[in-house]
Amino acid sequence: MFGRTENPELWTFLESLHHGEILSGTVAAIERFGVFVALDDGPDHPAFPGVGFITYPELSWRRFEAASDVVRVGQRVSCEFLQFDTWNAEAxxxxxxxxxxxxxxxxxxxxxxxxxxxxxxxxVPFGAFVRVADGVEGLIHLKDLAQRPVASLEDSVQVGEEVTVAVVEIDRARRRLALGRLQPTPRT
Known part of the structure; x- marks a missing residue:
């Protein structure tokens, strides 16, 4: 159905793309498995709403709950081309x-x-995530959350609570930030 002989215009277009190339288009559909993009210079796809496809991890650097938090149908987008998916005949x-x-x-x-x-x-069972900047979260390991052992994580911190932390490690390659919790100084 998506082969070269059945869809020569589509295959020619997809084979002409280069990794890293910036492509523009319009968000055509948001599905539970990703986002379809109708590319400006691309042909129609025989089965999908667009010849371009963005998986959820490739939508944003920031954490989000739903794709509609990042894009909406009809929105113009510029994306980097990663690869030609020959199975689905899509970019x-x-x-x-x-x-x-x-x-x-x-x-x-x-x-x-x-x-x-x-x-x-x-x-999470091994610690707590903390947003320290827009689009940046780090992890306080369970052992660093409380001054004394606690029965459950919720006994030491709650989601939404403001905390003071120190940077323990920055791993650029894996985009990971390790934090240590600084306990408030008791007032006398």
Whole structure:
């Protein structure tokens, strides 16, 4: 159905694209598995709403709940071409690659041991995530959350709580930030 002989115009177009090339188009549909983009210079797809496709991880550097938090149908977008998906005969795209990475900008201006203020955004069995800048979250490991052992994570922090943390490690390659919680100094 999506072969070269059945869709020569589509295949010729997709084979002409180069990794890293910026393509423009319009968001054609938002599905539970990704976003279809009708590319300006691309032909119609025989089965999908657009010849371009963005998976959820490639939509944004920031955490989001639904694709509609990032894009809407009819919105104009510029995306980086990642690869030609020969199985689905579509252009795999990245919207986030065409935007600056907030983590790298954060890492450029942040030092080890630096004290930051943030908000708890999520609790996991091994610790708590803290938003320390727009689009940047770090992890406080479970062992660093409380001064004394607690029965459950919720006994030491709550989602939405403001905390003071120190930068323990910045891993640029894996986009990971390790934090240590600074306990408030008791007032006398």
């Amino acid at each position: 795999r795209l990245s919207l986030r690659a065409a935007q600056p990475d907030p983590f790298q900008a954060f890492a450029d201006r942040t030092e080890m041991g630096q004290v930051l203020h943030g908000q708890i955004t999520g609790l």
